[in-house]
Amino acid sequence: MGLKDSLHNFKEKNKDKKWLPAFSAIHTFLYLPNETTHNGTHIKAADDLKRTMNTVIMAMVPCLIFGMFNAGYQHNLEIGDIQAAAGSFFSSEFWTMDNFLIGFWKILPLVIVSYAVGLGIEFIFAIIKGHEVEEGYLVTGMLVPLIVPVDIPLWMLAVAIVFGVVIGKEVFGGTGMNILNPALTIRAFLFFAYPTWMSGDKVWVEGAVERANNIAAGANLDAISGETILGSLAQGKAAGYEVMDMFLGFIPGSVGETSTLLIVLGGLFLIFAKIGSWRIMLSSALGAIVMGLIFNQVVDSGWITESSKFYGLMSTTWWHHLLIGGFAFGTVFMATDPVTASQTNKGKWIYGFLIGFISILIRVFNPAYPEGVMLAILLMNVFAPTIDHYVVQGNIKQRMKRLKAKTA
């Protein structure tokens, strides 16, 4: 008897045990189930929920690797050890082992904590509810380390994950039933609970907070400051980075969201694999462009002056908005979450467009928190079922009209 059979027998023997869902979780993750249906016609598809989740994770891995290099690069750049890797994606200043290891040892614990805490909760709830563990956390667990600052204390991350998974997902009934995107719920919790660790110019570069504390304690060091582009613009300063750097991702920011290039590649991969919705991605970009153009027009018409506190972000060239901040990452990996997005095709256009539109709106008008895409997606998550409802009702009305015209 092979390993596979003995595992199935083990499952049969322990059918009534309380801990069986925990075992089945690992089991079904590794193997296909042994039992198949015998009657009726069934369509067999190769992509179950697990494969879907794994495809999304694969699309994110380049961002994660890049994030590790970037964490080390930003650190070394700020302390003056290396030169800026301006303009070229294959810069030898960027792809060094030294950069990678700094980032690796910083980001690996984030990933481990994210999965350990999140899956731990999933296991506990599966055992309480007595059903198999849901795969929903696989993607969330990878998203979370990518959307937090590199220096975030691990216990804060753990607290936020407990909150996000329990209150954001499990109370609604688990995977597939949640209203809000769990990863964004976790990030929103972190932002409102611990704002000093989620914004400002100290948290985006590895070691900056520690050094600031050492300086406060009397050490003779230069302070590291790594303001994000959005942060600088919100304060009315110049962005300080070339457009090419913004696109390639050699800028401070949350771990995995800096490289627009890799995010776009990941997005294309998701579209190619028919997992991410191109309608949402495209319409979000359109929404952001429209809002960006409106603001540019406002500035061009001279309706606000340079002394306005909104001037910095309002005068940002419209297409730069797509490159800076978490906009690209949110649009590609989080707005397209099939559970919380609109389900109808027309609804997806409306949903995506409003995400882009509102993201830029929040960016400009909330200088205290210039990253609008998180709040925009959460807001539209809430409205997604309403949008779907009206799209479906509209369709029904149209068909009724057609029926009437035909029978009359």
Add this chain to the structure above:
Amino acid sequence: MGLLSKKDVALIKDPLADNNPITIQVLGICSALAITAELEAAIVMSVSVLFVLGIGNVVISLMRNIIPSKIRIIVQLIVVAALVIIVDQVLKAFAYELSKTLSVFVGLIITNCIIMGRFEAFALANGPWRSFLDGIGNSLGYGVILIIVAFFRELLGAGTLLGIKVLGDPIEKTGVYQYGYENNGFMLLAPMALVVVGIIIWIQRSRNKALIED
């Protein structure tokens, strides 16, 4: 028979748990969210509601046979308004700082659903003694939840209880703060009050299956 018969005891005990005005009837949520960021404010609010509801119930009960039913809401409002003004003036006279924290919420006791709810549902149909007990029971049930919510919100949000720094000083980095602990600013915002109330309801219903409704 003693002072309190079995039925009388139930009038006080039921609203504390199985028929709690906040967690079961879901009344008075507005003030439960607004003034539970500090324990002290929650306690004062509970005492105020205890006073207003206890006396108000007796007054309405005494007048229950002479109030024309068409204008009973107006009569009830006048009774609550009179009592609330007394509470408000007392607070302003003896605890001015606190009355500023509570701001409009003392005045808004008038619109607290629990009070009108008890007048309508109980005081109009029962004698003064039983109405009094019912008022005390319901305001205690309200107060218990308020104090539990405020306890967690103040402890986790500000690291204090009744203004005393029980977890150490966040600026001087003493107590738990020296190990990197930080206050959870989200707890001080109203959405977290809703979440805490929700968690209390969750725990209560999972312990008492009779409360689960489908």
